[in-house]
């Protein structure tokens with residue numbers, strides 16, 4: 375193997391963890407063991423493993439929940455679930471959660487090595503054949519603007535393994551308590567798996583030149599986005615228009631820039647791309663409603679309103695729910711479906727399985 379496979383083991387039994395680490399280290403793998411599943415997500419970010427091995431049952435958490443935590447950080451990462459005894463219930467549950475493989479304890483070392491090597495190899499090959507992940511920057515004037523406009527699209531990017539950043543330029547003092555809105559913004563970004571850059575410009579007085587321009591330019595220089603979403607110019611809210619103008623200047627070197635709809639968009643908002651968000655609509659509604667202080671005062675935050683808008687725009691696009699975009703600039707393919715490592719892996723495994731069964 376060219377570069378050693380990186381493996382994370384989540385197992386509360388130190389003897390089992392030690393055994394797995396010993397066997398795989400002898401094969402040249404780099405193995406990190408964690409007795410406390412609470413570190414699963416941090417470990418994913420830190421070690422970027424090729425395979426995760428988890429126990430099915432640990433105090434306070436199940437292996438199924440571990441799969442979800444792992445995939446939220448890096449979609450497509452292979453997960454091996456270990457069980458102490460063969461149980462049909464566990465197997466069905468783990469399969470539903472898309473575990474890649476089961477191993478029944480005590481695990482013969484040859485099986486362990488074979489499974490880990492195969493999954494790591496498949497994962498690396500699938501990644502190598504994929505385009506580089508996008509770096510997405512969604513810019514909004516106030517907390518919740520981005521979720522309302524492109525919440526579904528951002529969830530799509532996350533599920534394709536793209537990095538998502540949110541830049542929010544004010545803390546929304548006019549629409550509620552700053553401390554409350556700030557907390558809501560972080561909760562929502564966490565749910566999305568996005569990094570939040572939260573600035574503190576005065577709500578309702580955001581300027582279209584400085585300091586707005588420099589704040590956006592600073593984030594652009596730091597993260598080098600390949601795709602940007604921002605407010606439309608066709609919007610009644612002056613903050614939204616100001617952010618639109620500043621962002622267009624600050625992102626002029628970015629390959630793809632488009633504008634999203636807000637509850638304050640005017641009839642001049644004229645989208646020319648409609649992105650299907652069917653599988654992300656429920657989660658989008660949760661993201662929007664994580665801004666609890668706004669749900670109480672805004673009709674735009676109700677499930678009905680979000681659902682109706684997505685249904686309406688779908689008449690121009692595919693599927694039954696769409697988010698509309700005005701394209702400012704697009705010198706590349708914006709579709710996130712093509713970069714889905716998880717899907718590619720699934721297809722690869724299905725092909726293998728059908729070969730085996732012949």
Ligand SMILES: [Zn+2]
Nearest residue numbers: 515516519614
């Ligand atoms: Zn706003």
